[in-house]
Amino acid sequence: xxxxxxxxxxxxxxGLAATSLITSTSxxxxxxxxxxxxxxxxxxxxxxxxxxxxxGGASILDAMLAMKESEVKAAGGDPATLNSFPDSTVQExxxxxxxxxxxxxxxxxxxxxxxxxxxxxFVKKHFRDMMVVQMENxxxxxxxxxxxxxxxxxxxxxxxxxxxxxxxxxxNMAIANMNMGSGGFGIPGTDADLNxxxxxxxxxxxxxxxxxxxxxxxxxxxxxxxxxxKARNLRYSNLDQATNFYKTFQDSKAxxxxxxxxxxxxxxxxxxxxxxKLYFVEGSAQGLTRNPESDMLVQKFPNYQFDxxxxxxxxxxxxITSGISCSVTFGPSFQAVVGAKGLGEILNPPIGFDFSxxxxxxxxxxxxxRTLSVVDRLIDLLKSKEFDSTTGESYWDRxxxxxxxxxxxxxxxxxxxxQFGTGHHLNNAxxxxxxxxxxxxxxxxxxxxxxxxxxxDKVTGDAKPGTVMRExxxxxxxxxxLGVDTSVANLPDVPAMRKKS
Amino acid sequence: MxxxxxxxxxxLVTLTFCLSxxxxxxxxxxxxxKQKSAEATQQLxxxxxxxxxxxxxxxxxxxxxxxxxxTMVPPAELVGLSSRADLRFKPQDIMAEDIADVxxxxxxEICIESGGKSCQEVHLIALAGVNPYDGGATDPITESMVxxxxxxxxxxxxxxxxxxxxxxxxxxxxxxxxxxxxxxNGKLRDLNSVEVSTSIDxxxxxxxxxxxxxxxxxxxxxxxxxxxxxxxxxxxxxxARLSCYAVLSxxxxxxx
Numbered sequence: 001x002x003x004x005x006x007x008x009x010x011x012x013x014x015g016l017a018a019t020s021l022i023t024s025t026s027x028x029x030x031x032x033x034x035x036x037x038x039x040x041x042x043x044x045x046x047x048x049x050x051x052x053x054x055x056g057g058a059s060i061l062d063a064m065l066a067m068k069e070s071e072v073k074a075a076g077g078d079p080a081t082l083n084s085f086p087d088s089t090v091q092e093x094x095x096x097x098x099x100x101x102x103x104x105x106x107x108x109x110x111x112x113x114x115x116x117x118x119x120x121x122f123v124k125k126h127f128r129d130m131m132v133v134q135m136e137n138x139x140x141x142x143x144x145x146x147x148x149x150x151x152x153x154x155x156x157x158x159x160x161x162x163x164x165x166x167x168x169x170x171x172n173m174a175i176a177n178m179n180m181g182s183g184g185f186g187i188p189g190t191d192a193d194l195n196x197x198x199x200x201x202x203x204x205x206x207x208x209x210x211x212x213x214x215x216x217x218x219x220x221x222x223x224x225x226x227x228x229x230k231a232r233n234l235r236y237s238n239l240d241q242a243t244n245f246y247k248t249f250q251d252s253k254a255x256x257x258x259x260x261x262x263x264x265x266x267x268x269x270x271x272x273x274x275x276x277k278l279y280f281v282e283g284s285a286q287g288l289t290r291n292p293e294s295d296m297l298v299q300k301f302p303n304y305q306f307d308x309x310x311x312x313x314x315x316x317x318x319x320i321t322s323g324i325s326c327s328v329t330f331g332p333s334f335q336a337v338v339g340a341k342g343l344g345e346i347l348n349p350p351i352g353f354d355f356s357x358x359x360x361x362x363x364x365x366x367x368x369x370r371t372l373s374v375v376d377r378l379i380d381l382l383k384s385k386e387f388d389s390t391t392g393e394s395y396w397d398r399x400x401x402x403x404x405x406x407x408x409x410x411x412x413x414x415x416x417x418x419q420f421g422t423g424h425h426l427n428n429a430x431x432x433x434x435x436x437x438x439x440x441x442x443x444x445x446x447x448x449x450x451x452x453x454x455x456x457d458k459v460t461g462d463a464k465p466g467t468v469m470r471e472x473x474x475x476x477x478x479x480x481x482l483g484v485d486t487s488v489a490n491l492p493d494v495p496a497m498r499k500k501s
Numbered sequence: 502m503x504x505x506x507x508x509x510x511x512x513l514v515t516l517t518f519c520l521s522x523x524x525x526x527x528x529x530x531x532x533x534x535k536q537k538s539a540e541a542t543q544q545l546x547x548x549x550x551x552x553x554x555x556x557x558x559x560x561x562x563x564x565x566x567x568x569x570x571x572t573m574v575p576p577a578e579l580v581g582l583s584s585r586a587d588l589r590f591k592p593q594d595i596m597a598e599d600i601a602d603v604x605x606x607x608x609x610e611i612c613i614e615s616g617g618k619s620c621q622e623v624h625l626i627a628l629a630g631v632n633p634y635d636g637g638a639t640d641p642i643t644e645s646m647v648x649x650x651x652x653x654x655x656x657x658x659x660x661x662x663x664x665x666x667x668x669x670x671x672x673x674x675x676x677x678x679x680x681x682x683x684x685x686n687g688k689l690r691d692l693n694s695v696e697v698s699t700s701i702d703x704x705x706x707x708x709x710x711x712x713x714x715x716x717x718x719x720x721x722x723x724x725x726x727x728x729x730x731x732x733x734x735x736x737x738x739x740x741a742r743l744s745c746y747a748v749l750s751x752x753x754x755x756x757x
Contacts, residue, residue, distance in 0.1 A: 182638075186638070201646070201647060201648065202626055202627075202638075202646065204625065204626050204632060204638070205623060207616070208614060208616065208618065208623040208624075211614055211615075211623060211624075211655065212624060212627060212648040212651055212652060213648070213651065214651070215651055215654035215655055215658065216654070216655065216658055218614065218615045219612075219614075219615075219655060219658060219659050219662075220613070220659065220662070221658075221659070221662045223658060223743075224731065224732070224739070226731060227727070227728055227731055227732070227739060227743055228743065230724065230727045230728075230731075230743075231724065231743035231744070231746055231747045232747070234720060234721070234724045234744075234747050235747040235748075235750060235751055237720075238716070238717065238720035238721075239717060239720070239747055239748060239751045239753075240751050240752045240753075242714075242716060242717075243751075243752075243753055244580045245752065245753040246752060246753075247580045247581075247582070248580055248581070248582065248583050248586070249583055249586040249588055249752075249756070250582070250586075251582055251583070251586050252583075252586035252587070252588045252756075253586075254586075254588045254589065254590065254644065254645065254756065255586070255588060255752060255756065257644060257645055258590065258645055258649075258650055258752070258755070258756075259752075261645065261646075261647045261649070261650050262650035262654075265647050266650055266651050266654070269651070281616070283615070283616075285615035286615075288615070335634070
């Protein structure tokens with residue numbers, strides 16, 4: 001007689017739900033689904049974080065804090081040897097501290113590829129929601145610096161910004177923390193106490209990621225879902241539990257995690273039909289129906305099939321507006337991206353912003369223009385999508401975009417050079433765009449004699465020469481602007497970075 | 502009470518084994534080789550009060566690939582919890598090779614996603630692969646992701662569908678579901694035929710490297726009853742495909 005009573009799949013699921021192991025693995029509490037990706041009882045009204053991982057070092061001196069040669073000279077610096085621009089190329093906006101440089105140049109090491117920089121259109125359109133915040137990073141190593149730019153240099157037990165936002169708002173979301181970032185931006189946080197639902201789900205291919213959310217849709221041969229359910233019951237009850245293998249190793253953490261995800265989370269993803277909420281690629285496949293907004297999205301981002309940045313923007317938009325995610329990470333990576341015209345059209349040079357080692361001006365212009373263009377379109381979409389019909393809020397009203405980057409670039413150049421290479425430089429500032437940020441402000445200052453930025457008073461935002469702000473300040477300010485309670489981690493309060501009420 | 506050296510040594514050894522997860526059998530004094538041999542033989546033979554559901558079938562008369570020795574399954578009462586259950590799920594390269602070997606399919610064709618990429622490539626990171634140049638993922642995951650079991654399901658459903666199609670459409674060259682008698686409606690003529698039991702056992706021997714137990718054969722045959730009630734046509738094919746799926750996605754195949 002078999003001493004071990006066989007447990008039906010239904011009983012097992014109920015048992016799994018009752019154990020604390022549910023929270024120690026990457027699953028979700030059993031919930032009923034609603035029309036959106038959100039599930040269960042009323043959740044905290046979410047806010048949304050979008051982290052743009054600008055891989056390689058996005059220099060603020062080549063964008064919103066660009067310096068005119070005359071200003072450098074007036075400050076006592078040498079405009080010929082400092083990274084400053086002819087006055088006529090630096091565009092200013094009345095009523096705003098932001099600059100824009102629409103650099104027209106070529107990149108010699110990309111076969112003299114022409115670059116037509118365009119930052120001014122973005123600044124004119126979004127300046128009210130833009131905030132540039134001084135930060136001096138603490139590592140010139142790409143991977144380490146990227147991680148620190150999103151975890152505040154271990155400000156909160158190894159949590160990333162994305163973890164914290166997901167933990168606050170993502171309890172009832174299927175994939176609260178979706179990370180399409182690369183390098184250090186894609187490395188998960190390390191806080192063992194973080195709720196499982198807030199842990200990041202890594203996405204390496206936005207085009208194919210929806211296939212990770214269903215066991216059979218999209219495969220060549222359809223599967224009857226009822227029969228599949230019966231086969232799963234057979235597997236769990238008769239082929240897994242009854243074996244000596246299971247009896248011996250049932251306490252294995254790996255097996256418990258696997259069973260939780262296989263028996264519970266997968267069933268949940270399939271019942272919520274996440275695959276079809278996030279599927280947008282043109283063409284058809286068995287069991288798949290594209291998200292209703294797909295045609296509009298692929299028109300907005302026509303290069304999505306070969307430009308990962310555009311595909312990521314689409315997936316991020318769908319994840320947020322389908323109620324699936326509250327934290328999305330993506331951005332231009334180190335991977336070279338070639339446009340439709342082939343090698344004569346490099347959309348993303350190898351090593352991204354870091355190609356500035358070979359040609360700073362052209363690469364910074366190319367990468368800033370590229371990144372701002374994609375974010376501009378994403379903001380347009382979020383602005384036009386209603387979040388709350390009672391308040392009239394759009395998704396944009398509750399979103400913050402943080403341009404994370406490794407570090408800045410060298411401030412100097414060979415005398416008079418317009419094509420020059422730059423190395424890594426810790427001193428920089430970061431762009432944040434959000435209706436919840438202290439918009440149309442530069443938080444901190446810039447010494448035009450040296451090209452070095454300096455810090456600020458955390459409360460008033462007044463520039464404080466002789467100081468610099470580190471990653472933990474940026475980390476705290478971003479979270480607080482998003483309404484995340486940081487008191488539990490004793491993080492510094494940075495009211496200067498959030499919108500004045 | 503002072504302990505002599507011999508007792509101290511024995512206690513120390515026992516403690517060491519206990520801490521390492523093993524239990525020393527109580528010793529009734531020194532054994533000679535004949536006694537030790539008799540004990541060892543006794544452990545290999547089935548105990549008298551056996552659990553019929555967990556004793557394996559007698560070994561097949563024809564050796565199956567990779568399994569030329571009969572496999573004995575210990576009785577249920579001798580199976581205990583491992584105190585060091587340090588298991589790994591098979592990473593994508595081992596998984597793909599194993600599935601290809603079990604089902605006799607080309608490794609790069611076991612599963613193709615819509616769009617033409619192999620499933621192993623599409624789900625690379627979730628399957629513990631690396632992607633250092635494109636995605637900066639230099640290290641494989643050490644714990645399964647929430648999407649890892651889903652990726653496994655997709656690959657196995659696809660691969661099993663291919664093998665079942667090959668076996669049932671060309672029985673002469675079949676590898677697993679061979680010589681099944683199927684009527685014009687796609688239903689098995691005789692669920693209790695030797696060929697049905699042999700097919701299930703072959704699946705187990707190829708995949709799990711052991712015979713199917715009587716209980717497993719019974720359960721999988723019972724599953725056919727469910728399938729045939731739900732499916733007008735091709736019940737045999739559906740049953741074979743989903744049985745293959747259930748076995749290859751079971752914990753015993755996934756983990757090592």
